[in-house]
Each structure stands twice: as C-alpha cells, then as structure tokens.
Amino acid sequence: SAVISQKPSRDICQRGTSLTIQCQVDSQVTMMFWYRQQPGQSLTLIATANQGSEATYESGFVIDKFPISRPNLTFSTLTVSNMSPEDSSIYLCSVEDPGGGYGYTFGSGTRLTVV
Amino acid sequence: EDQVTQSPEALRLQEGESSSLNCSYTVSGLRGLFWYRQDPGKGPEFLFTLYSAGEEKEKERLKATLTKKESFLHITAPKPEDSATYLCAVQGDDYKLSFGAGTTVTVRA
Numbered sequence: 001s002a003v004i005s006q007k008p009s010r011d012i013c014q015r016g017t018s019l020t021i022q023c024q025v026d027s028q029v030t031m032m033f034w035y036r037q038q039p040g041q042s043l044t045l046i047a048t049a050n051q052g053s054e055a056t057y058e059s060g061f062v063i064d065k066f067p068i069s070r071p072n073l074t075f076s077t078l079t080v081s082n083m084s085p086e087d088s089s090i091y092l093c094s095v096e097d098p099g100g101g102y103g104y105t106f107g108s109g110t111r112l113t114v115v
Numbered sequence: 116e117d118q119v120t121q122s123p124e125a126l127r128l129q130e131g132e133s134s135s136l137n138c139s140y141t142v143s144g145l146r147g148l149f150w151y152r153q154d155p156g157k158g159p160e161f162l163f164t165l166y167s168a169g170e171e172k173e174k175e176r177l178k179a180t181l182t183k184k185e186s187f188l189h190i191t192a193p194k195p196e197d198s199a200t201y202l203c204a205v206q207g208d209d210y211k212l213s214f215g216a217g218t219t220v221t222v223r224a
Contacts, residue, residue: 001161004158006158033212041216042202042214042215042216042217043159043202043204043212044214045212048211097161103149103151103161103164104149104212105161106151106158106160107158108157108158109156109157109158111156
C-alpha cells in the first residue's frame, strides 16, 4: 500500500494566523483527499485535490479558508487560514491505494490547537 | 446523502470476551464498505473492504461481514492490543467516503 508522510504532526497556533500542512506520498496518485476530525467526532471530507486542477470542496468548506495546492502527483498542501479556536482538530490526508486492495490510506494526521 | 451509524459508541471487554460492532448504512449505489482501526494520535489504519452482501473477510481475531443494510465487525477472543477506535465508512456512486463516528473498544487484561 501507499505510504504517506504528513507534517507537522502537531502544532499550537495563535488565532488569526495560518498553518500549512504538507502531505507526501511515495507513489503517484491521481486524487488526494483532505479530512478534518474534530474532537470526539469522525472524519469529514474537506476537499479532493487533483493534480493540475482546482480542488473540489465539500459543502461547508471554502477555498479562502482552506486553500489547497497540488503541484505534482505525489504532493499536496492544505492551509488553514485565519485560524480560530473552532479550527482545533486533527487534519488528515488520504489517497486511494494505487495497487488496489487496500482501500484508502491515511497519513498520521496533524493535531492542530488554536489558542 | 449517505449515512453511517455505528453502535455501540464504546465497548469495554475482558480479554477473551468476544463481541461484535455494528455499522448500519444508507448509501446510493454501494461501491464498498470499509473498516478502519484508529489508535490515539494516529491516522486510520485500513482493515477490510467489503463489496457485496454476503461477503466476509477475516484478519487475525477480526471478521467483517456485510448485508444490504449493515456490517458487523466481530472480535474473537480479544487481547489488550485490540483496544482502539474502529471506524466504518461507505463509498457510494459519488466515490466519496462517508464515515461513522466509530466504536471505541477497550480490552482489559
């Protein structure tokens, strides 16, 4: 299965600032997915990032708040902009296993605390 | 809209005490039902994909089954290392994953 390196693993940020999360995959993948997992809740899809096109955002998420870059087939970034305490969550990237049979692989997550 | 409901929310087991977790779902055009394990501070770890009613898959002490409306994850003779949150997700004809809230399993030695 694909191996994903996600960083930072955690951060504590001041409100009003921005944080960029990086996701590196060890194989080329067409789509990369960004999720949010709020405390005690399950995963919610933020957006789908395709290389060479604008990311597709889910209802309730907007590009100005969560800009995404996808410069090549192995890398993507998610920025959490103008943060507030409500943005405190775990953010995860995910890819569909290119070899099949392993479903979707997830990064280890970024635990963000906004103070 | 696809919906996934997992029960119970939490499950405390004695080592060796077998039990089952439930995942009920509604989905437009099921393409797959996924089970994941998530340990604290980590991303979900893939366990199984089930594609059609009647399908079963096993891995060590875990066995997943699927019907047209629900899936079960059976844990046989659990050990403390099986303690984790187990997540269920469905993929519909829009190819997106919809996750349940998870069942947190604690196995006491």
